[in-house]
Amino acid sequence: GNSVTQMEGPVTLSEEAFLTINCTYTATGYPSLFWYVQYPGEGLQLLLKATKADDKGSNKGFEATYRKETTSFHLEKGSVQVSDSAVYFCALYTGGFKTIFGAGTRLFVKA
Amino acid sequence: DAGVIQSPRHEVTEMGQEVTLRCKPISGHNSLFWYRQTMMRGLELLIYFNNNVPIDDSGMPEDRFSAKMPNASFSTLKIQPSEPRDSAVYFCASSGGDGLAAYFGPGTRLTVT
Numbered sequence: 001g002n003s004v005t006q007m008e009g010p011v012t013l014s015e016e017a018f019l020t021i022n023c024t025y026t027a028t029g030y031p032s033l034f035w036y037v038q039y040p041g042e043g044l045q046l047l048l049k050a051t052k053a054d055d056k057g058s059n060k061g062f063e064a065t066y067r068k069e070t071t072s073f074h075l076e077k078g079s080v081q082v083s084d085s086a087v088y089f090c091a092l093y094t095g096g097f098k099t100i101f102g103a104g105t106r107l108f109v110k111a
Numbered sequence: 112d113a114g115v116i117q118s119p120r121h122e123v124t125e126m127g128q129e130v131t132l133r134c135k136p137i138s139g140h141n142s143l144f145w146y147r148q149t150m151m152r153g154l155e156l157l158i159y160f161n162n163n164v165p166i167d168d169s170g171m172p173e174d175r176f177s178a179k180m181p182n183a184s185f186s187t188l189k190i191q192p193s194e195p196r197d198s199a200v201y202f203c204a205s206s207g208g209d210g211l212a213a214y215f216g217p218g219t220r221l222t223v224t
């Protein structure tokens with residue numbers, strides 16, 4: 001079946017460090033891929049998306065490239081800030097109105 | 112745009128009481144989702160609707176849980192009777208169509224004592 005696997009957290013980084021959060025997926029067909037972010041006490045917000053192979057989604061300095069050959073959609077940011085501390089969810093959509101979410105990866109950024 | 116609106120934001124109730132959570136989706140969105148989030152289980156999809164019709168309720172944990180969507184602008188999730196293990200944050204989300212991203216509300220934090 002369709003599934004999403006994310007690296008386990010928490011991930012702890014110092015401010016201005018490089019961030020990578022790994023995400024791989026299993027899906028039939030050609031899914032759309034998303035990253036969502038959840039700040040403390042809030043709901044999930046769409047961070048970026050990619051709808052086909054080799055697409056790069058980007059927003060707020062975050063990027064992720066849809067890699068069909070490795071079934072991956074890793075999230076990266078060149079220089080994290082304290083305000084990026086949150087939980088990040090990778091998700092996929094293959095049809096049928098339902099989005100499948102990963103377990104989430106908690107990021108702590110220290111000043 | 113007001114976004115997805117949920118009420119109440121916090122609910123504390125005693126075991127055995129009925130709890131009703133409310134959601135107003137984004138205007139024009141035709142899909143609505145109810146999720147539950149806990150530390151132990153993460154984010155779980157409970158039920159989703161398309162054009163006000165329940166499509167998949169396989170995530171609803173027990174018969175104590177029920178959800179309705181009487182019109183395009185309102186949905187409820189009811190727990191009767193509530194139990195302490197129902198304590199969680201419940202999110203409502205809506206989507207504008209097949210394949211489009213879901214927009215989440217701020218959640219209702221439910222505590223059952």
